[in-house]
Amino acid sequence: MADRPLYAGFDLGTSNSAAAIFDGERTQVIRNAQGGAVTPSVVRIDKQGRVTVGQRARRLLDQDPENTATEFKRLMGTGKELPFPAAGLTRKPEDLSAEILRALRSDVADQTGVTVERAVISVPALFELPQSAATSEAARLAGFERVELLQEPIASALAAGWRADDDGGGTWLVYDLGGGTFDASLLETRDGLLRVVAHDGDNFLGGRDLDWAITEHLAARLAGGGGLLLERRNPAHVAALRVLRAAAEDAKIELSRSAQAQVTLAQPLVVEGTELEVDLTLTRAEVEALTAPLVERSLDVCLRLLTAGGLAPGRLARVVMVGGPTLMPALRARVSARLEATLAEGLDPMTLVAQGAALYAATAGLDGRAAPSTRGTGKKVWLQYPPVSADLTPHVVGRFVGADPPSRVTLARADGGWQSPPAAIGADGGFVTMVNLVPRTASTFAIGAVDAAGAVIEVDPASFTIVQGLTIADPPLSRTIGVALASDQVQVYFERGAPLPSRRTFVHTTVETVAKGTAESVLRIPIVQGELEHAHLCRLVGTLELRGDRVDRTVPLGSKVELTIELDRAGCLTARAFVAAIDQVFEHVAHLLVPEAAPEALDAALADQRRHLLQMRTEAFRHGLTQVIEKLGTLEAQLAQAERDIDAAHGGDADAAQKARRTLLEIDAALADADLARKWPELVDEARWAGVVAVSTVGAYGTDAERKLLDEVMAALDRAMTAKDPAELGRQLRLMRRLTNAAYFRDPDAWERQFEIVSSDLGSSTDLPRAKQLVDDGRAAIAAGDNARLRRIVNALWELMPVDAQARRKSFDSGVR
Amino acid sequence: MSDAAERLAENPFFVLGLAPDSAPREIEREAQKLLGMLELGLADAMTYATPLGPRPRTAERVRAAAAVLRDPRRRLVAELWAAAGASPIAAAGARGDAGPPGDGGG
Numbered sequence: 001m002a003d004r005p006l007y008a009g010f011d012l013g014t015s016n017s018a019a020a021i022f023d024g025e026r027t028q029v030i031r032n033a034q035g036g037a038v039t040p041s042v043v044r045i046d047k048q049g050r051v052t053v054g055q056r057a058r059r060l061l062d063q064d065p066e067n068t069a070t071e072f073k074r075l076m077g078t079g080k081e082l083p084f085p086a087a088g089l090t091r092k093p094e095d096l097s098a099e100i101l102r103a104l105r106s107d108v109a110d111q112t113g114v115t116v117e118r119a120v121i122s123v124p125a126l127f128e129l130p131q132s133a134a135t136s137e138a139a140r141l142a143g144f145e146r147v148e149l150l151q152e153p154i155a156s157a158l159a160a161g162w163r164a165d166d167d168g169g170g171t172w173l174v175y176d177l178g179g180g181t182f183d184a185s186l187l188e189t190r191d192g193l194l195r196v197v198a199h200d201g202d203n204f205l206g207g208r209d210l211d212w213a214i215t216e217h218l219a220a221r222l223a224g225g226g227g228l229l230l231e232r233r234n235p236a237h238v239a240a241l242r243v244l245r246a247a248a249e250d251a252k253i254e255l256s257r258s259a260q261a262q263v264t265l266a267q268p269l270v271v272e273g274t275e276l277e278v279d280l281t282l283t284r285a286e287v288e289a290l291t292a293p294l295v296e297r298s299l300d301v302c303l304r305l306l307t308a309g310g311l312a313p314g315r316l317a318r319v320v321m322v323g324g325p326t327l328m329p330a331l332r333a334r335v336s337a338r339l340e341a342t343l344a345e346g347l348d349p350m351t352l353v354a355q356g357a358a359l360y361a362a363t364a365g366l367d368g369r370a371a372p373s374t375r376g377t378g379k380k381v382w383l384q385y386p387p388v389s390a391d392l393t394p395h396v397v398g399r400f401v402g403a404d405p406p407s408r409v410t411l412a413r414a415d416g417g418w419q420s421p422p423a424a425i426g427a428d429g430g431f432v433t434m435v436n437l438v439p440r441t442a443s444t445f446a447i448g449a450v451d452a453a454g455a456v457i458e459v460d461p462a463s464f465t466i467v468q469g470l471t472i473a474d475p476p477l478s479r480t481i482g483v484a485l486a487s488d489q490v491q492v493y494f495e496r497g498a499p500l501p502s503r504r505t506f507v508h509t510t511v512e513t514v515a516k517g518t519a520e521s522v523l524r525i526p527i528v529q530g531e532l533e534h535a536h537l538c539r540l541v542g543t544l545e546l547r548g549d550r551v552d553r554t555v556p557l558g559s560k561v562e563l564t565i566e567l568d569r570a571g572c573l574t575a576r577a578f579v580a581a582i583d584q585v586f587e588h589v590a591h592l593l594v595p596e597a598a599p600e601a602l603d604a605a606l607a608d609q610r611r612h613l614l615q616m617r618t619e620a621f622r623h624g625l626t627q628v629i630e631k632l633g634t635l636e637a638q639l640a641q642a643e644r645d646i647d648a649a650h651g652g653d654a655d656a657a658q659k660a661r662r663t664l665l666e667i668d669a670a671l672a673d674a675d676l677a678r679k680w681p682e683l684v685d686e687a688r689w690a691g692v693v694a695v696s697t698v699g700a701y702g703t704d705a706e707r708k709l710l711d712e713v714m715a716a717l718d719r720a721m722t723a724k725d726p727a728e729l730g731r732q733l734r735l736m737r738r739l740t741n742a743a744y745f746r747d748p749d750a751w752e753r754q755f756e757i758v759s760s761d762l763g764s765s766t767d768l769p770r771a772k773q774l775v776d777d778g779r780a781a782i783a784a785g786d787n788a789r790l791r792r793i794v795n796a797l798w799e800l801m802p803v804d805a806q807a808r809r810k811s812f813d814s815g816v817r
Numbered sequence: 818m819s820d821a822a823e824r825l826a827e828n829p830f831f832v833l834g835l836a837p838d839s840a841p842r843e844i845e846r847e848a849q850k851l852l853g854m855l856e857l858g859l860a861d862a863m864t865y866a867t868p869l870g871p872r873p874r875t876a877e878r879v880r881a882a883a884a885v886l887r888d889p890r891r892r893l894v895a896e897l898w899a900a901a902g903a904s905p906i907a908a909a910g911a912r913g914d915a916g917p918p919g920d921g922g923g
């Protein structure tokens with residue numbers, strides 16, 4: 001037992017969390033001290049500051065709601081502090097998640113005797129960078145030395161696929177309806193390699209929405225007898241509604257097993273001093289009817305996903321069901337019927353994600369056991385091999401450290417079934433050899449080394465283990481990431497679909513001076529994600545700041561900033577900026593936060609969008625744009641939903657506030673889309689014109705290859721126009737402009753022409769004496785025929801042109817170009 | 818600038834040192850081996866051969882190459898250029914590489 005690896009995976013859920021381990025052969029779900037396979041994500045802090053988590057805290061949720069927190073996962077990355085008045089404390093969502101992780105980690109220790117140092121934690125597929133960063137922070141707070149994040153649907157698919165007897169060929173759908181989020185993912189397995197084809201979802205659809213639907217129904221029935229109607233917007237009703245909701249949830253869960261359930265309150269329902277009489281029963285049919293619209297909404301997402309993946313319903317190899325609500329029989333039947341597919345049987349929807357996370361820990365080489373503290377006595381060798389391999393014959397690469405490496409190595413499988421031919425060791429101490437794996441299990445190999453005379457040399461480590469099984473292709477980046485420039489353009493760093501991990505560096509120029517010692521003097525480098533050409537249409541995900549109170553010396557306007565952005569395998573982002581002028585590095589990415597959602601701000605945004613919508617509708621009617629009118633109809637429904645959530649936000653529901661914020665953002669994006677649709681003819685004109693310029697420029701100065709590529713881009717542009725896809729049109733336009741530029745500057749006179757253009761507008765330059773000097777230098781360079789120097793001068797002149805203040809403000813106040 | 822030449826030199830098949838008719842499994846295996854060798858700094862993996870002479874090989878290039886070859890459409894383009902050994906731009910363009918900013922005008 002001691003020699004088996006221990007891979008640990010944690011599912012940090014909104015309502016429930018779970019842990020599982022994998023030993024190279026089997027996964028095992030970890031039970032908590034109460035014997036449960038799942039631990040409620042509930043944390044209570046009492047007046048002595050003592051922390052209780054899980055089932056015991058959940059029981060106190062009704063009695064002491066003020067000091068008991070749950071569903072904090074939905075606030076991850078918002079920076080919001082949750083109060084615990086009895087102890088006089090506040091805690092961030094990541095602190096509370098850390099408490100859950102700590103409890104699960106100690107459950108693993110109780111059961112295996114190992115306090116795991118490295119692990120994998122799952123996160124929703126739609127988590128944004130700030131939310132992922134908060135999850136990593138929670139793991140660090142819980143004492144983990146290293147964790148990797150894995151998207152929940154990949155975890156589910158990995159766990160389901162690992163068990164599948166067939167090779168699991170074909171396309172799968174993972175349907176994950178949790179407490180608060182819905183994820184639908186299409187995956188494909190080929191050659192033992194699991195690949196995410198596409199995913200979609202709703203960050204605000206889950207069991208709790210079912211609970212609220214039932215609760216509102218119960219409240220209406222209570223009021224039906226002439227009684228008081230409990231409303232979420234009313235702060236005086238919040239406590240009573242919480243009690244009623246808990247009862248609704250219990251009844252819902254019971255109805256997954258029985259046809260009828262009594263609504264049992266944990267405590268009396270008291271509103272403004274009077275107690276409400278509650279004697280209600282719910283039937284399965286009732287709950288099915290109440291929850292049906294939400295289920296259909298989830299299925300709409302699935303069908304949209306199938307369309308995006310180019311798949312007709314009925315073509316799915318299998319559907320994997322994950323999450324508590326998928327235990328409802330009616331829901332299962334409905335999913336199977338509408339997707340025309342069979343559901344995978346025998347998988348536990350509550351712990352599948354944790355099992356997948358544990359399996360992935362093996363792929364990521366994250367053995368939970370602490371590295372042995374005593375170094376072996378043998379000759380040190382560094383090894384590189386895939387800890388999990390779909391390939392039956394992968395390569396192992398090694399390198400001996402220090403002088404006198406052995407002259408040959410042999411790898412022998414521990415079951416005695418296979419041995420490698422001796423591999424020669426190179427001058428740099430390195431060797432490469434293939435190994436032979438036993439299918440679907442762990443194979444351990446002993447490393448045998450001999451010197452030139454054939455004498456055995458002891459090596460450290462003496463052995464290593466590879467598991468044969470399903471692996472995940474490096475997950476590609478799901479969204480384009482770049483830097484917002486002061487011109488409101490985006491410098492793309494990573495195009496969507498780029499392989500991870502990845503790193504890129506570009507040099508920018510500051511458009512403002514950062515004065516040393518002045519705290520208000522801040523230069524921002526906004527990092528954005530999104531596919532659109534204008535920065536303000538993309539989503540801000542973080543900001544790197546050069547602050548006056550942090551710089552060693554004043555950074556003058558026009559300084560070079562060498563910015564490097566790095567993404568790890570999970571898409572987590574780090575950035576560093578090097579400012580050569582003061583020889584200083586800045587690394588702290590600030591504001592990696594989901595913006596605060598104050599109810600008043602939401603009110604204003606709502607009013608704003610309503611106005612925008614009205615305006616667009618009037619116009620759409622005037623021009624008879626039926627497609628646009630239809631789209632605006634659905635937006636109106638979404639707006640109504642946002643209004644209900646803002647009501648709840650006024651009642652103090654921070655989560656509803658976040659939900660409303662997201663809905664408003666979505667509406668905003670949809671409105672922008674509709675706007676684009678209106679402006680489509682204009683866009684097409686622009687593309688056509690760019691095409692003419694490209695054809696003539698590339699025709700005159702381009703290479704053969706550039707001409708061929710231009711043909712391709714033109715064809716792609718045509719396709720984007722037929723498909724009326726503005727994002728794709730934008731991408732192809734970018735490519736075309738690049739080609740045009742490359743060809744344009746091949747013309748020997750190009751730089752001279754550019755020089756004339758910039759020098760004609762000297763008056764507006766930010767530093768006139770310097771600009772004049774540059775123009776004189778430029779004339780000299782032209783006279784001398786020095787094109788390289790002219791090019792540098794033109795670039796320097798460009799940098800002296802002022803930035804448009806309005807564009808800059810829109811572009812998240814970017815201080816670079 | 819010899820942009821075009823550089824892009825030919827970045828053809829995924831050259832980066833991985835594989836023939837254009839290699840099976841997906843061979844590609845994964847080779848990429849995994851090269852990443853391991855680069856991680857350990859083995860001299861044999863540090864450069865790769867192209868029709869334009871040897872080029873430095875980096876982990877990023879290997880990963881990008883494997884990603885291109887996993888996508889059937891982009892793989893086809895890479896195959897054509899690698900086989901022709903000629904004009905490279907289509908392969909590079911399909912990968913969507915961004916050039917440095919500012920260099921080409923306002």
Ligand SMILES: Nc1ncnc2c1ncn2[C@@H]1O[C@H](COP(=O)(O)OP(=O)(O)OP(=O)(O)O)[C@@H](O)[C@H]1O
Pocket residue numbers: 012013014015016017073177178179180181182206207208249252253254256322323324325326327328349350
């Ligand atoms: N037997 C059951 N029948 C119906 N619903 C159930 C059942 N068991 C649990 N639920 C519901 O499932 C939800 C919690 O699901 P789950 O534990 O899968 O979510 P989670 O993983 O915490 O959330 P997320 O994945 O969104 O972070 C709750 O709303 C709960 O009421």
Ligand SMILES: [Mg+2]
Pocket residue numbers: 011013014152178179323353
């Ligand atoms: Mg879950």
